[in-house]
Amino acid sequence: MFEKLKEKLLFEKSKENIAQRYIVLNGFDGVLTVLGITVGSFSTQVDNPAVVISACVGTAVGLLASGISGAYITETSQRLRGFKELRAKMLTDMEGSIQEKKIQSESLVISLLNGFSSFTFAILGTIPFFLAALGIIPMLNSAYYSSMLVSSILLAVLGGYLGRIARESIPFYALKMVLVGVGTAALMYGLQLFIL
Amino acid sequence: MAKIKKLVLDVLKPHNPEIIEFTKEMCGLTSVNSLESSVEEVDKEVETVQIILFGEDIEYEEVKKKVRELGASIHSVDGVIAEENIEEQVND
Numbered sequence: 001m002f003e004k005l006k007e008k009l010l011f012e013k014s015k016e017n018i019a020q021r022y023i024v025l026n027g028f029d030g031v032l033t034v035l036g037i038t039v040g041s042f043s044t045q046v047d048n049p050a051v052v053i054s055a056c057v058g059t060a061v062g063l064l065a066s067g068i069s070g071a072y073i074t075e076t077s078q079r080l081r082g083f084k085e086l087r088a089k090m091l092t093d094m095e096g097s098i099q100e101k102k103i104q105s106e107s108l109v110i111s112l113l114n115g116f117s118s119f120t121f122a123i124l125g126t127i128p129f130f131l132a133a134l135g136i137i138p139m140l141n142s143a144y145y146s147s148m149l150v151s152s153i154l155l156a157v158l159g160g161y162l163g164r165i166a167r168e169s170i171p172f173y174a175l176k177m178v179l180v181g182v183g184t185a186a187l188m189y190g191l192q193l194f195i196l
Numbered sequence: 197m198a199k200i201k202k203l204v205l206d207v208l209k210p211h212n213p214e215i216i217e218f219t220k221e222m223c224g225l226t227s228v229n230s231l232e233s234s235v236e237e238v239d240k241e242v243e244t245v246q247i248i249l250f251g252e253d254i255e256y257e258e259v260k261k262k263v264r265e266l267g268a269s270i271h272s273v274d275g276v277i278a279e280e281n282i283e284e285q286v287n288d
Contacts, residue, residue, distance in 0.1 A: 086210055089241050090269060097267035099210060 030121030043192035062124035067115030075107035132195040205274030209268035
């Protein structure tokens with residue numbers, strides 16, 4: 001059923017690759033953004049989970065909106081251009097053709113994947129703060145450490161996925177992504193120490 | 197009225213949908229029983245395909261509509277085989 005749906009919405013292999021790229025790229029954005037907020041809040045020892053939650057959720061919603069709208073406008077304009085070039089070669093208006101119909105459907109699917117990828121990954125990194133708000137884990141510092149751990153796992157998953165796509169070493173790619181996360185966290189922490 | 201049993205068309209189509217997908221879609225037409233297609237010429241974004249349709253009573257308008265829906269266009273009708281319905285003639 002999933003294959004059928006995929007075939008209907010994205011019948012070309014190249015479109016599937018675009019979707020994969022968007023998922024990883026924006027997932028990466030979502031994780032690192034929340035990691036930045038987490039490290040920033042950790043360095044100032046914010047002890048109210050609501051403050052961190054509102055910052056993370058606000059950012060996630062922003063990423064969702066920008067991801068959907070940005071990708072939709074970009075994809076539609078690029079596809080429209082491609083369609084017009086094809087139409088010129090075909091010497092017909094191609095009105096009502098599947099190529100014309102797919103401009104909207106493909107752009108919509110890719111933009112939704114784009115937006116929801118960053119949103120989902122950002123929210124996953126925020127879960128420990130929700131647990132802290134519910135009193136399940138202490139905010140200082142379990143929620144912070146848990147969030148950083150979740151972010152590292154998510155980065156490793158994204159890296160592993162990239163490794164699988166490239167048919168290269170999955171652990172190596174996972175490690176590379178985690179190191180980017182560690183680098184970001186170290187940079188953020190260093191900047192906070194410098195500013196404060 | 198004679199019925200079209202075979203139709204040979206010269207079609208210009210984009211690379212996507214690919215020839216297999218294109219042939220399967222065309223074969224899904226109610227008036228078409230089987231279909232043979234072969235790529236004649238390949239350009240950067242388009243290709244010329246010869247399609248041979250077989251059926252008991254091929255509806256050309258239906259074929260034209262489907263070709264258009266798939267983003268292709270019929271360049272020319274290169275061959276037709278039509279047969280008179282013998283049963284109808286006997287009844288008349």
